[in-house]
């Protein structure tokens with residue numbers, strides 16, 4: 001349970017309970033050097049070329065935060081699960097990174113603004129994704145970008161957000177929008193996948 005007495009997520013999953021084993025999945029822990037290298041390459045392409053401030057929302061154990069920090073970015077990670085935040089703090093100990101317990105939909109960052117808001121596998125589970133995206137746009141500096149990695153998982157009862165729905169939600173906000181399919185990129189997942197996986201990089205006007 002989170003410290004506010006609610007379940008640690010809005011998606012029905014108790015993320016505190018899952019935190020200890022979360023990194024066992026290849027694309028979560030990025031322990032396999034080839035999987036880690038695949039994500040590092042993507043992040044380098046998606047994040048700003050110069051060192052900047054990156055806000056990793058629903059950061060989990062901080063695996064993408066660590067890659068961003070290794071690429072010179074200053075990272076703020078937010079997660080609603082205190083257990084996830086504790087693991088992220090441990091993973092990035094000594095780096096230019098801070099981790100806070102909070103709601104990704106309304107991150108507790110005050111007046112701070114960012115060069116990139118990075119969100120992997122979180123937006124789909126947040127109520128009111130259009131409203132959430134508008135809030136995230138407001139957290140960007142001029143020229144900043146949203147980097148969203150999402151998908152639709154499972155075949156019997158699929159969950160997630162399809163790329164066409166996400167791009168429709170972003171259309172009123174985004175000046176420039178790039179969608180990359182990641183379904184064929186087994187190196188990212190540590191195995192072949194046959195569901196919809198993608199990233200969107202959106203630079204609002």
Ligand SMILES: C[S@@+](CC[C@H](N)C(=O)[O-])C[C@H]1O[C@@H](n2cnc3c(N)ncnc32)[C@H](O)[C@@H]1O
Nearest residue numbers: 009010015058059060079080081103104120121
């Ligand atoms: C599938 S994991 C993804 C973790 C990380 N983004 C990654 O890609 O490795 C989902 C994460 O989102 C967090 N989460 C779910 N709902 C949240 C919310 N409303 N606010 C903040 N974090 C949330 C969970 O605690 C969990 O750590």
